[in-house]
Amino acid sequence: MTDNTTELDFGTTAQKATDAEKLPVVLLALDQGRYDMARSLDELRALADANGMDAVAEVVQKRATPEAATLLGEGKVAEARLVCQNVNAAAAIFDGELTGSQIRNLSAALQVEVLDRTMLILEIFRARATTNEGKLQTELATLRYQLPRLQGLGEALRRQGGGGVGGGGARRGAGETQLELDRRHLHHRIEHLEGRLKELEKRRGETRRARQKNNVPVVALVGYTNVGKSSLLNALCGEQIFEADMLFATLDPTARKLVLPSGLQIILVDTVGFVSRLPHHLVEAFKSTLEEAAFADVIVKVADAGDAQAAEQLAVTDEVLGSLDCADIPQLVVYNKCDTANTVAFDPDILLTSAKTGYGLPALLAKLDEVLNHRVRTIEIVLPYDKLALADILRSRGSVAAEEYREDGVYYRGTVKIDDLHRFEEFLV
Numbered sequence: 001m002t003d004n005t006t007e008l009d010f011g012t013t014a015q016k017a018t019d020a021e022k023l024p025v026v027l028l029a030l031d032q033g034r035y036d037m038a039r040s041l042d043e044l045r046a047l048a049d050a051n052g053m054d055a056v057a058e059v060v061q062k063r064a065t066p067e068a069a070t071l072l073g074e075g076k077v078a079e080a081r082l083v084c085q086n087v088n089a090a091a092a093i094f095d096g097e098l099t100g101s102q103i104r105n106l107s108a109a110l111q112v113e114v115l116d117r118t119m120l121i122l123e124i125f126r127a128r129a130t131t132n133e134g135k136l137q138t139e140l141a142t143l144r145y146q147l148p149r150l151q152g153l154g155e156a157l158r159r160q161g162g163g164g165v166g167g168g169g170a171r172r173g174a175g176e177t178q179l180e181l182d183r184r185h186l187h188h189r190i191e192h193l194e195g196r197l198k199e200l201e202k203r204r205g206e207t208r209r210a211r212q213k214n215n216v217p218v219v220a221l222v223g224y225t226n227v228g229k230s231s232l233l234n235a236l237c238g239e240q241i242f243e244a245d246m247l248f249a250t251l252d253p254t255a256r257k258l259v260l261p262s263g264l265q266i267i268l269v270d271t272v273g274f275v276s277r278l279p280h281h282l283v284e285a286f287k288s289t290l291e292e293a294a295f296a297d298v299i300v301k302v303a304d305a306g307d308a309q310a311a312e313q314l315a316v317t318d319e320v321l322g323s324l325d326c327a328d329i330p331q332l333v334v335y336n337k338c339d340t341a342n343t344v345a346f347d348p349d350i351l352l353t354s355a356k357t358g359y360g361l362p363a364l365l366a367k368l369d370e371v372l373n374h375r376v377r378t379i380e381i382v383l384p385y386d387k388l389a390l391a392d393i394l395r396s397r398g399s400v401a402a403e404e405y406r407e408d409g410v411y412y413r414g415t416v417k418i419d420d421l422h423r424f425e426e427f428l429v
Helices: 038-052 074-086 100-109 117-128 133-150 178-213 229-237 280-285 288-295 310-323 362-373 389-397 418-423
Strands: 023-032 053-062 091-094 113-116 218-223 254-259 265-270 300-302 331-336 376-383 399-406 411-419
Touching: 023 038, 023 074, 038 117, 053 074, 053 091, 074 091, 091 117, 100 113, 100 133, 113 117, 117 133, 133 178, 133 331, 218 229, 218 310, 229 265, 229 331, 229 362, 265 300, 300 310, 300 362, 331 362, 376 389, 376 418, 389 399, 389 411, 389 418, 411 418
Parallel strands: 023 053, 023 091, 091 113, 218 265, 218 300, 300 331
Antiparallel strands: 254 265, 376 411, 399 411
């Protein structure tokens, strides 16, 4: 088994889906009045679509106390079974987390494969992860999710792994059950993955320290999934990374260089998107990636201007950032996709952008310059011909707006980082 695979698989039919032929599924939900059920089901439908599924029907029950075995009541389960039969559903997806026994009970009652919300998200993560770290994080989150659910997921897990009566009448112990073997295997695999991720985290820390040594500011794009963070990065940096109108279109973080109007070079980082009620163990698994935001100089919180739930999206973003201790980092709020909004009535201090049309991008760059203006100064210098090595520092760590050869040296007008200003003080005009 390699580092990028999980031996104990969910085995979902989702893996067989293609863009050309989406699998019909039925959405199940228990409404206890704890959150906006319509909004949650819309999001679950979008998650299913991102995983090659078509949510053709939904069964929702309003009930204060869930049924222990199936969460839904007996009558509602019978109704859901008829719905699954009528639409020829390949699977049913429950809008919430289920225990192993609840998955088994619902699957037996409905006669179709049953997934819960977390399983669906994990399937999407596993399909979208491209870097080694992303794959390891996804597998770790999957194993952590499976571990407490091993018991009750099937009769096969209770098979005996050894034991019985030995030859010549000698008796042996009962041996380990398959459940115990699986649990031990998962513990070992989890420890191995945690070790590998710590190694990768150490390397990323070295990269981060190199950025800090070079004094290159980092700006992190964070926010709800599918608000256009990748599109913004492409529009600003001219680098083409995958973007699509679906949840979790990109999973692995991407970093690109960007030069602000002042000439200051920054690193723009696109982080993994958030989703409401993101399971805690998923946040934990991807915390090392999300910590790019915790070490950023500026955090740009992106929301969808065309979404009526934009405020809720930002609340989810703030909740996750709160767990990363980012309170002291300057934060900007950007409403992207403003070209899709019928009416725009936001606070004038909030930035409106459209990665599609380019609207508001100059204002965003100017605002970043304003927030980071303590990092650079505009200078005019004349470097003697025997000091032109300093010009390389000016070009690589700052910017050159004008250059002129003169009798006593070369005149430069440009920007320089505050930390490098002392190198040029004796040559200032």
